[in-house]
Amino acid sequence: MMESLGIVFALAGAALAALMAGIGSAIGVGMAGEAAAGVVTEDPQKFGKVLILQLLPGTQGIYGLLIAFMTLTQIGILGGDANISLAKGLLYFAACLPMAFVGLWSAKRQARAAVSGIQLVAKRPDQMGKSMIFAAMVETYAILALLVSILSIFGIAGLNI
Template sequence: MTLFESLFDGNTLALLGAAIASLAGIGSAIGVSIAGQAAAGVITEDPKKFGKTLVLQVLPGTQGIYGFVVAFLIILKLGMIGGGMVDLTVAQGAYLFAAGLPIGIVGIISGIQQGKAAAAGLQLTAKRPDQMTKGVIYAAMVETYAILALLISILIWLGTNV
């Protein structure tokens, strides 16, 4: 058996999928940071808006959670939690690898972009606090695609029989 074959069995592929899924956290980290910087700017003007700005700041945080959920689901299917790890075929591993891709990739980009939309929403909140909900809706529109990616990830995961 070559080194390649011994490393890249089904289980490794599945774990790589889980790792990629959890990368959605990159998008959230950057997005929350962008929104957080804008929020801090708003607070210097009016500290009373903390609650409102916080809602907008955490919006891009969901991608990370979705990524985490998919990663956790894949690990769960592998049976790593609780000890009894199952042996996957290469095909099964590839399925789970594929399950990690949508939320991993879309999560990164939509997290960053949602952070930018949230930052714009924060500017809106600074000037017109009463219109804040509209800023939330604009930012949440970006998340649609992360949710769709999550849907595909979960559907692939559901469809993989181990």
């Protein structure tokens, strides 16, 4: 019985990565979308500029999906042998956590930076590049979490436990 729990934990990890990073991105893109709509109401020509800023908090959701997909492939849910030990299942679960938590939090914080950037573009359209850099800085931490999760997932596959 305990042995079969491995797959349960591994799948829970994959679901958590997709779930939390997805929620973060949905909140973030929504918030930035409100700001973008505010600017476009007054100046429709800024649509292209604000759209790019609106999309920035959306990447975390994609990273979450990637981690979930990789985990599902590794644990055999999408084909192959789905029989993994409890220890491995827990390790997969832990490997997904960085992406899940950092994904949620960084998307929300990036949205705030994106909203500020959209407001900056509203006042000074020539500062588009700088406003993107401010929001993109937050992306660093989402990418670091993605890296740790990817390296862990691949590393676990080679472990003999």
